[in-house]
Amino acid sequence: MTHSGAEASSPSWVTDRLMEPRLAPSRNGVAPGERELVEILKAATTVPDHGGLKPWRFAVVNDAGHERFGDALVAGLHHERGSDLLDSVVNKMREKAFAAPCCVMVIGSPVSGSNVPEWEQLVSASCTGYAMVLAATFLGFGAIWKSASVLHTPPVRSLFGATDREQLLGWVNIGTPEDVGDRDSRERTDPELGALVTVIDGGGARSLPQ
Numbered sequence: 001m002t003h004s005g006a007e008a009s010s011p012s013w014v015t016d017r018l019m020e021p022r023l024a025p026s027r028n029g030v031a032p033g034e035r036e037l038v039e040i041l042k043a044a045t046t047v048p049d050h051g052g053l054k055p056w057r058f059a060v061v062n063d064a065g066h067e068r069f070g071d072a073l074v075a076g077l078h079h080e081r082g083s084d085l086l087d088s089v090v091n092k093m094r095e096k097a098f099a100a101p102c103c104v105m106v107i108g109s110p111v112s113g114s115n116v117p118e119w120e121q122l123v124s125a126s127c128t129g130y131a132m133v134l135a136a137t138f139l140g141f142g143a144i145w146k147s148a149s150v151l152h153t154p155p156v157r158s159l160f161g162a163t164d165r166e167q168l169l170g171w172v173n174i175g176t177p178e179d180v181g182d183r184d185s186r187e188r189t190d191p192e193l194g195a196l197v198t199v200i201d202g203g204g205a206r207s208l209p210q
């Protein structure tokens with residue numbers, strides 16, 4: 001793959017792009033249209049996938065689906081913690097379903113009988129969440145990956161038709177971005193690679209020189 005112009009002059013163009021602040025979707029924003037959503041979902045399928053198993057699927061929550069999602073989260077909460085809960089606790093859980101106009105649930109769906117271990121398949125499925133966040137961001141949407149403590153409960157699994165093998169890996173909230181005024185959201189600083197990376201070469205193991 002070749003790049004032209006400014007992109008060719010420095011490899012940092014890619015990190016510059018990835019390190020731009022990502023915005024959150026506005027609760028009252030607009031969901032991606034069908035064409036944009038299709039592109040976001042297509043981007044999800046570009047992730048590394050050992051054996052081409054496509055060990056994932058997605059569920060898009062739109063419109064009145066948010067009510068059903070909220071009800072399932074609350075039912076999951078009661079399933080976990082009983083019926084005697086503060087309204088504030090219940091409402092906080094329900095609200096998660098309404099934080100954006102579009103939620104895309106990421107469902108790890110490992111293929112059985114494959115020699116690709118299940119953990120690899122779940123890692124692959126997990127990558128789809130980030131691919132969607134990036135694609136939605138590059139299209140100008142706010143996008144953020146969310147989860148809830150009750151995703152493993154029967155009411156939530158049932159809403160998404162999860163089979164015994166499948167795992168709900170959280171969902172990506174997508175919509176027109178929240179207006180953050182002149183405040184930059186989530187500024188990224190240069191990571192200290194020396195502390196994160198070990199280089200193994202002929203001389204043994206050492207930190208990455210910076």
Ligand SMILES: Cc1cc2nc3c(=O)[nH]c(=O)nc-3n(C[C@H](O)[C@H](O)[C@H](O)COP(=O)(O)O)c2cc1C
Nearest residue numbers: 021022023129143144145146147148169170171186
């Ligand atoms: C599987 C998964 C679940 C997440 N769940 C939440 C969540 O429930 N609440 C939250 O504030 N951030 C959650 N995050 C982190 C956000 O997606 C996001 O990375 C974080 O808010 C920082 O924002 P940024 O990625 O735009 O810098 C989750 C991330 C992952 C990978």
